[in-house]
Amino acid sequence: MKFLKPLLLTLLAGGVFGLLALTSLYFYIKPELPSVSVLKDVRLQTPMKIYSQDGLLISQFGVKRRIPLSLDDVPDTLIHAVLATEDSRFYEHPGIDPIGMARAVVNLVLTGEKGQGGSTLTMQLARGFFLTREKTYIRKLKEIFIAWHMEQVLTKDEILALYLNKIELGHRAFGFGAAAQVYYGKDVSELTLAQIATIAGLPKAPSTLNPISNPERSLERRKVVLLRMLDERYISPAEFEAAANAPVTAKKHGAEIELDAPYLADLIYNEMVELYGKEEAETGGYQVYATVPSRMQKAAQQAVVRNLHDYDERHGYRGPIDQLWTPLDAEEGQDPDLVTHSLDNPAWNESQMLDRMAQVQPIGSLRPAVVTRVSEQSIMVFDNQASYRLIDWDGLMWARPYIDDSHQGEEPKTASDIVTEGALVWIRQRQDDQIWQLSQFPRASGALxxxxxxxxxxxxxxGGYSFYESQFNRATxxxxxxxxxxxxxxxxxxxxxxxxxxxxxxxxxxNQWDARTGVAWxxxxxxxxxxxxxxxxxxxxxxxxxxxxxxxxxxxxxxxxxxxxxxxxxxxxxxxxxxxxxxxxxxxxxxxxxxxxxxxxxxxAVQPYFIERIANEMGDTLWVANPSVACDDCALTAQTDVAKDDIEARLAAEFGLLDTTQSRTPDREVRQAPRVxxxxxxxxxxxxxxxxxxxxxxxxxxxxxxxxxxxxxxxxxxxxxxxxxxxxxxxxxxxxxxxxxxxxxxxxxxxxxxxxxxxxxxxxxxxxxxxxxxxxxxxxxxxxxxxxxxxxxxxxxxxxxxxxxxxLDGVPEEAKPVPDGIITVRIDRDTGKLTNRTDRTALFEYFIEGTEPTVYAQPDEPVDPFVEDDTPRRSPAEDEIF
Known part of the structure; x- marks a missing residue:
């Protein structure tokens, strides 16, 4: 008994000292703890997405990929996988799991190493929001205090929802919604059990356990997750076996771009940065809807690309990108099609050709290909998709030699006048008839x-042929x-x-003489x-x-x-x-x-604009454009809005455009553009x-x-x-x-x-x-x-x-409206003066009332009852050609 009293006093003193130390540490760290308002109003860093007017994704901006999910959107299987693996007692502890902490302390004492154990799901979330992965005691204490603090101000479901959306999961994916897209190109609800187990195993070490960078380690981690789910009775043994033996199906997926319009996307991105600042624009989760319908944007891009190819090709062929090998000359009597290699080095095999073409980045519709055979008026090419394609004379005959911008050589008569075997060339598929043809990168630029x-x-x-070749937007x-x-x-x-x-x-x-320069203009x-x-x-x-x-x-x-x-x-x-x-x-x-x-x-005078509306990540409208419009009487606001809404609703139904009437304020004031x-x-x-x-x-x-x-x-x-x-x-x-x-x-x-x-x-x-x-x-x-x-x-x-x-396809013609104050009078074709004639010398012309001529032309030709109209007997194209 004589030792019991000192022991109890020592334990009591130690407890008091420990409590004082813990309290002191808490008050020391307290200024660094997040406020209740921060935790209650956590804003996830969600990338900005830009859509066409009719809702097709054009681009996504932001370093972090995130697709916010509500807890109701997350499959139970994924929740079970995460809880079983990361924190099976999540709904029982107050943010700190004593059992897990004790296990981590024992591991530290036995091994002397700071392991990963002991962190609850709440503690991981606290670290992800407010701390780093640095393994220090002070960071661990902060993590504990923040986690406890979070449990006081947030419900368990709120904490779980934040975790599922916040956690880093590799390849710039943050949250399980983004991970499902990045690794599998799917919505999280579409994932299999094996895929769910794979991404549920990522929080421990997203850079080394992800199935793209380390598929072997990912398989091992997937099995651990499945075993934990089996232990917690979330899955059956049969489900475990099927998922554990499932093949790795992950590969990196980008954002599901539905309309590739980078010049437009870049223009809108810069406007958003100007409005909100770079960081806010890229992380605020904005969904930006352009004024541009996808149908018109596609038509404009195809028109510019086709036009530049037409211009470039009518000025001649500048030759191949490279000559990979030089073909042998055919011996007398030998079929030229059988000559397929060089004196210096044999014809390249498919692997060699693919390796060389991998160094040539495809540009728009252009893809690299190697000429493997040259016939009289056709060639065979092997392209970068490992496909052989026959290009016949229809795809070759344009390629007369380019001399300079104003001179072209003779038209080719055979395919060998254009290319030889071993040439690395560009090919493209024509938009109008889908025929493959020899091509080249246009040197001229264009805009629409x-x-x-x-x-x-x-x-x-x-803004040009290819944004990826030049980001300079020539349109603006x-x-x-x-x-x-x-x-x-x-x-x-x-x-x-x-x-x-x-x-x-x-x-x-x-002919005007300029005395200052001594040169005639x-x-x-x-x-x-x-x-x-x-x-x-x-x-x-x-x-x-x-x-x-x-x-x-x-x-x-x-x-x-x-x-x-x-x-x-x-x-x-x-x-x-x-x-x-x-x-x-x-x-x-x-x-x-x-x-x-x-x-x-x-x-x-109207002002051009490119953004129709801006929504937040949940789709709630934050801002709608209200441009000034061309109208003489804008006082009739209600009628104007209803009329425009009716027109847009009709166009939406007829051409598949976004019905923007849903986002309008019905009684908004119509702003009149200034009449100039x-x-x-x-x-x-x-x-x-x-x-x-x-x-x-x-x-x-x-x-x-x-x-x-x-x-x-x-x-x-x-x-x-x-x-x-x-x-x-x-x-x-x-x-x-x-x-x-x-x-x-x-x-x-x-x-x-x-x-x-x-x-x-x-x-x-x-x-x-x-x-x-x-x-x-x-x-x-x-x-x-x-x-x-x-x-x-x-x-x-x-x-x-x-x-x-x-x-304009499907858009009916409209009769031209003639404004008040415009009149028509019959004038003489040559003098512009008034005339009473009705022959070829006369026609009707428009005038602003009060400016019409008052003097009659003098008759100098006999009257000819020839009725004037503007319908040509044949087209000017026929006149010019023939």
Whole structure:
């Protein structure tokens, strides 16, 4: 007994000391413990996702992959696997498991090593939220205190839900929802027992136990999880055996991208970063819905890619990427198809070819392939997918030699004129007929941007051939000289200064001496054809350069600059000399299409926007765009909203677009866009632009009766077969930039083609007789058969036409609305003055009331009862070809 009392006193003192020490440590650590509000309002770092207007995933931004799950979304099998493996007494302990802690202490005493045991699920969560994996005693104490603290402020289910969403599981997957996607490409509810056991075993060491990096160790860990589930009676022995013997099926999956539109995604990402900051944008779980429908975006991307291939191929073939081996020459009488190796090294086997092609990254639709056989007018290739493909003459005949941008070699007659066996080449599958053909990476660049002209909503954005080759977005960042695309705005200024569509301007050469430089300025038409006195409508339709200059001189540079700023062009970027009238100013395609939208919508300056709405990770709407719209009377808010909602609901049903009416505030105020030009001015400019995209007058073989002429963009009307289109070509000096801008009643689009090297011209293309003789269906007027100097109509307009063919498919034509204050009078075709005649010398023209001519033309020809219309007898394509 004499030892009992000292022992009890020692134990008591030790207990008191330990309690004091623990209390002291608690108060020492307490300032570092998270507050109740932090724990009650934990925000998971969820990546931003960008969707098309109709809900297709375009891209995902954020280092951490996370798919938030509610506890109801998690299968019981996964919960059982996690609890059995990590914390079987989770619902019984207060955040610290004495049994587990005692086991860890014993292990430390016996081995001297700090093991993994002892941490409850709550403690792991505390470490994941607030601490590191550093194995120190102070960190362990913090972990214990935080875990106990969490148990005081959160329910067990809340803690479990946070754990399932927060825990790191390797390959940047955080939470089991993301792990299911990363490792198996599935929703967590679709996983098998073996797959569930695999990801449930990851929390212990996600970098070394995951089935992608270490499949053998993952199998061992999976078996441990299954044994624990068997011990806890969550699964039967038969289920254990089946899952334990299941093969490893994991492989790395990216985000399930449904619409690959990286230029658009990057544009929206940068806007979100500007709004929220980089960290918040990437981790806030935002679901961003673009204004762009997937159907139009796909059409725009395909149009730009096809157009660049057409341009590139009509300028000739630049040769293979590499020559892997040189074929033997066939001996006399030997079948050339049997000669398949080189004198220096034998023909490569499939493995060698695949290894070499692995060094060539596919670009868009282009994939590498090796020529393994060359026949008379076909080749056999072995591609990077280990497939042999026969490319016949239809996929080869375009490939005449490239000499320079303006010269091409002779058309090939046999396949050996183009490539030899052993050549490493590009091939692609054509969009229109799915035929494989020899190809090459286009050196020219292109862009397309389309807007809704009535509110500025983007409908398509393409910034180049391949974002993965160049992230420079030419649709929004490339300031290039706009050429004749500027003329509609110059003509609009002329209308403001007393000119009419019937005004006659002299289309004659200009030769102006500049005393300061000692050089004469001699601007020319393109082509250098001069018609003499010409009406303003025809001058814009034919894109007469000298007429544009004379109009600028008449209205004055200052007035023209002031007028151009109304369309959104930056004053400081507008040249203050006469080259302004020819488009020497540099603007982006987005700036040009925004200006064109003002003409298309009747005179209102709308602002382009790309984000329709933003939601949180649960899908709750946080923000909805409320753009200013083109409307004369925006006081009728309710009617306007209902009308627009009805239209969008119809389009949603008809074209599969997202019905955004669900996210609108019914009584929101409609904001009117500022009117910058009159409705009458916009209508008359639109009329001239309609002239530019069609054949006009009536064709007759009798020169005296023929009034037929075509605008520079006539292919649009011929190929789209619509009457409600307007547009304007644009070509800069030396054809360094080619443009086409045009619109239908509810869609405006601009396309551009040029080289990133601004000193390089687009050149010319000669006729490729192979395409005409061998396959007339391939010879078309919006493809690789166009000839002559490149310009807006040949290099840029084809992309616009192909985009519009898809965008307007199924959309009915609309009659043009004529605004109040517009009248029509009969005028003389040559003088623009009034006339009483009804023959070929007369036609009706639009005027702003009060500006119509008051003087009659003098009769100088006999009356001919020839009725004027604008239907050509045959297409201008036929005239040009034959």
């Amino acid at each position: 941007v389309a807007l809704d002209p009535f509110d500025g909503a983007a409908k398509a954005v393409v 960042q490339a300031k290039r000289q706009v050429g004749s695309n500027i003329k509609p705005f110059i003509y609009s200024a002329a209308l403001e200064n007393g000119y009419t569509l019937a005004s006659v301007i002299n289309d004659a050469p200009i 001699r601007p020319q038409n393109s082509p250098a054809i001069y018609d003499g006195p010409i009406r303003m409508r025809i001058a814009l339709g034919k894109s007469k350069n000298v007429v544009s200059i004379r109009l600028l001189r008449a209205i004055g540079i200052d007035a023209a600059v002031e007028h151009l700023t109304k369309f959104g062009f930056v004053r400081e970027e507008i040249p203050r000399d006469e080259t302004l009238s020819l488009g020497s100013g540099s603007h982006t395609p987005l700036e040009v299409v925004t200006g064109m939208a003002t003409i298309a919508n009747g005179g209102f 030009i009159s409705a009458q001015n916009a209508f008359l400019v639109k009329e001239m632009m309609r002239t530019a995209v069609r054949g006009n007058g009536r064709y007759s073989e009798d020169p005296e009766q023929n009034t037929y002429w075509v605008g520079t963009g006539w292919r649009a009307r011929n190929l789209l077969q619509r009457t409600d289109l307007a547009g304007k070509t644009g070509t800069t000096n030396d054809s360094k930039d080619a443009w086409f801008s045009g619109f239908s009643p509810h869609l405006v689009a601009t396309t551009w083609v040029g080289f990133d090297d601004m000193s390089r011209t687009l050149g010319r293309a000669s006729r490729n007789q192979n395409l005409i003789n061998a396959n007339p269906s391939r010879f078309n007027w919006i493809g690789n058969a166009m000839i002559g100097a490149e310009d807006g109509a040949k290099a840029a307009q084809p992309a616009w036409i192909r985009f519009m063919q898809v965008a």
